[in-house]
Each structure stands twice: as structure tokens, then as C-alpha cells.
Amino acid sequence: MARANPALVGGGVQPHLSFTSLVRRFPDGVRALDDVSFDVPNGEFCVVLGRSGSGKTTLLRSVNGLTDLDGGTIRMGETEMSRATLRAIRRRVAMVHQSFDLVERASVAANVLSGAVAEAPAWRVHLGWYPDHLRARACAVLHRVGLDEIHLPRRAAALSGGQQQRVGIARALLLDPEVILADEPVASLDPAISREILTLLRDVARERGATVLCSLHQTDLAREFGDRIVGMRHGRVMFDGPPARFDAAAEAALYENTPAVVSPKAPVARERSYA
Amino acid sequence: MRDPRLETSPAAPVTPPEHWHLPAPYDWRAALAVLLIGLALIWSAQRVEIDKMLRLTGEAALAQVGLQEESQVGRGLGRMFGALFPFAIEDRQEVARLPGLDRDALPRFTRIETIETTRYEMNQTTLQAEPVVERKEYLVHPFGYLLKVGDKMVETFEIAIWATIIAVLLSIPLAILGARNYTPHPALYTASRSLVSFLRSMPELIIAMFLVLGYGFGSIAGYLALGLHGAGFLGKFYAEDIESADRKPQEALTALGAGKLRVLRAAVLPQVAPAYVAYTLYILDRNVRMAAVIGLVGAGGIGQELKGRYDLFEYGHVGTILLVIFLTVFVLDQISARVRARLIG
């Protein structure tokens, strides 16, 4: 597996992820990213917080090249992101998605194994017959995220939302990524499950020393899980610091004059955040 | 889920229900369209002689129940249907034409029948017509013809299977090139889509006629023609399903660094597989029916036998063939319904 040794790229010597003056304009004039710069050290669980439309998804998707940038540079360790390095970077980065983005008709096992779709030999991918070490790993990560052997042959669509996101995380973990991008991984889950999933994500990332860039729109979850919060509004970074420093003023800067942004499934979170 | 109360805008004025405006089920444009279509159909009905069709059919029906002497349609079809029965089951060959036949060891199930026919022949000396009794011996296989038709049907089925395989193999690359989101180049997209339309627009009977010129009489022309025509269907349907497959899992795998073919395999194929099975079974079913037809132009299979017997006015044999085709299509229908339910469910 081609991946840089995290020990070389992090450790305060050099940030793991580095964003410099990122700009993304959409044709309708919206600046989804407007001069975004910050660094993420190795192994950090960095929460990108902001209301809907603040540019979180655009930022995360620019890391693995799903969104093109109009300006600025992204570095991952030594590597600067460009057309030439895109493939290599994508193999070191995994993504967990808001709507899970599993192949619903495929089995849980096939979905997890598809995490290795870029790495396994082509003929194995096309026959759907992944090598033994990957199959063993798939079982191991599925067990780690809290699923069982009985789930292996089940269709992804037949699982609950929380279970689907567990499969999504297992798929992301299959190849031991150094960076995990999680774009509102719990936006479609209820509050209790959300905490379980975020705890899982934080723990598995810690175990593996992976850096996490996780976007959220719920301030309470951001405070609870983030090693650090990067607050965004209108494509700009409005706050950057540890949760302890994310006070009412900082929160107001992200949310004031806008309709309260809470997950509609989480009225409890709303009261806590906007009491 | 949103709170349902939030869905109604509080700003909307409240009108009592008796003043509500219930939209009409159709407007003048719909009525005009129906009128125009009706006029067009009336105009067309004269051109295709709908009135004559109805009159002749009516006469035939009346003749059936005895209210009318005779009808043109009844006569034509009646003669034909009457001649279909009894179905020809046995096979008979003149022994005189079977020089190698060993009378002591006849092939299994066969027997020899002797048939005497009396013919009148002009005696050259007396100039009188005199009866001449002719004996002809036949080797009769009691269900030989049924076996032969069965064998032809198997051949027809083989043509249909190979035509389907060819159609599938051709349409997979055509579908990938012809799917907007997977084509390597817009020019290839246009080329693939045009080729697929072209293949679909060519009737298989015509393709088979041309191919018979190149490959000679027999099944090669048959399965090639059906395969090419089938690729015109499958290429289109496969491509459209690729285009409309859910993009999110595809993007998720792209984000892991997978190339297009791998994404197709891992994220698109599982989504489209049930529909592909349904299309492919439909094409197989169609190929079985069409394989019976394209034999008419000499492209092998049971159609060739059908045409031969039809041209010789051997309608009993035609009846057997039609029965076997019907049974095959019926059985295939049952099987494919089961396969479909199994793979799609």
C-alpha cells in the first residue's frame, strides 16, 4: 500500500492537512469557500462547524478532489494536491457520507469490500472475489464498528440508518486511511445514535492515528467530540480553536440572524444550544 | 421528518372551503388534443380499411353461427385451419429410396407399411385405360416428425441463446461508451448511440436476408441477425440504466481513487443488475419467437422447416410446428418468470 508514514508527516513538524487560501465560486456567484486557510495536525479530530450552506461540504470534498477549487492549495503531508497527485491522495483519504452512500442493493460484505476497490487487482474487483487478507480485514472492521456475522450477507438497504453508517465507517476503515473526511456523518440519525456513531468514529480514528475532518451543524456535538472546532459561515472561517474557547459569542458569529440550525430530529440538541 | 404544522405557511390567507377552486380534470388543450388525435385516426382508418376489416370479420362471425351462407375470411382461414389437423406426427419415407435399409434390423420404433395404389394407365395396344396396382413400401416412424420438429426447435433455441449471448456481449461495451457519465469521449458517445439506434432500426428479417447472402443458409445468419438486432435494444436500455443509477455510491468509490470501470463494477452493476436480467430475459424470449420467423429467409431453425412445409401445402406439418413453437414459448415464459422472481426479489 502506498501511503506516507504518519509519523513523518505529523508530530508538529508539519501539519497533516494544510489549507491555504482556498476559494470556490459557483457560477451563480456564491462563494462556497472564500479564502479558507487552516492546518490540521496529525491525529486531530477537527470539527468543521457551520449552518447549512456555510461551505462545509465544499471544503471536505475539495480534499479528495470531488470539488474543484478556483484558488488556493491543499497539502497533505508532503504532497500538494493536483491532478497528478489526486489518485494517490484519494487512496490515503477515506470519506464517510451524510447519506451513507452505500450500494443499497449490494450486501454489507460487498459494501465494505468496495472500500478496497481502488487497490485490489482489477480481475478480482470485476469478479467480485477479493483476496483473503482483505476479506479477513473486512470482517475485522465490521466487528470493530459493532456489526456481526449475520449482517454480512444482508443488503445494505435492509439495515437501520445507524447500522448503515457503521457499514460506511467500516468501508472507510478497510484500507487504513490516514485521513478520514466525515461530511455530517450523523445528520440523518437521531441524537442518541448520533453520539454512538461519533464516539465510534473518534475511537477508531484514535486507534489508527488517523486525522479526522468532520463537518457538523450541531454545536453541542461539536463541543463534545471535537479536539478543535473550525467555525465557518458564508465560506469563511469565523472561529478556529479548542471547544473550550467556543463560547456564546463565537456561536453567535456563526449562527446569528439565521434561522436556528439544528437537526430536525434533535429537538433536545436545539434547546441545549440555544437556551 | 419535519413537523407537519411547519408545512403550512402561516401567511397563506384562509379561504372557506366552499370558495376553494378545484382544478378541472382537463383543460381545453387536452380536449383539443383528443379531438385532433380522433380526426387523425378517422383519416387513417380509411387508409387501412378498418371498415372492410370489420365487415369481413362480421360476416365470418355470422357464418360461424349459421346466420350467413359463407364468408370470404371464413373460407380462407377455415380451409387453412382445417388442414392443420390432424397434426403430422409420424414420418414416412419410401423404402425404395433407402438403399442401405436392412429389413431384419429396422431402426427402433419403425415399421414398414405397404400401400397399394391403383392407377389407370393407357394400354398402348388396346388403347384402353387399364388399372395398374402399384405397391409402395414405406418406412414409418410413428413419431418421427415430432422428433424432427423437436430437434429443429432445439436448434432454434440454440440460435436464440447464442443470439442473446452475442447481444449481451456487444451491448456491454456499447452501453459503457453510450452512457453519458461513463463515455471516454463525447464522440464515442454519439457513435455508440447512433450504432445502437441503427441496429435497432434494422428489422432482423432484413438483416438475416443480407447475412444469408454472406454466410449462406443456416443458423449463422440467424443468430448473427438476432444478436445484432438485440444489441440495438440492450445497448440502449443498459446505457440508460447506467445513466440513471444512483450517483452517490459511485462518487463514494470514486473518492477512494477507483477508476471508472471499477466504479461501474462495484457501484453501478449491483444497482442495475435486476433490470438487466429482466431486459436480457425479454430479449431471449423475443429471440426464441423471432428465431422461428427468420428461418423463413433461410436463416436456420424451425422457421426454415415451417417455410418448406408451408410452400408444399403440408399444413398438417405446419400445425405440428406451430404447436411446438407455442409450447416452447409457453414453457420458456414460465421458466423466465421464475428466474426473474428469483434474481430480482
Ligand SMILES: Nc1ncnc2c1ncn2[C@@H]1O[C@H](COP(=O)(O)OP(=O)(O)O)[C@@H](O)[C@H]1O
Ligand atoms: N453544485 C453547486 N452549484 C451551485 N452552488 C452550490 C453547489 N454546491 C454548493 N453550492 C453552494 O455553495 C454553498 C456552500 O454549500 P455547501 O458546501 O454544500 O454547504 P454546507 O455543506 O455547509 O451545507 C451554498 O450556498 C450552496 O448553495
Ligand SMILES: [Mg+2]
Ligand atoms: Mg453539506
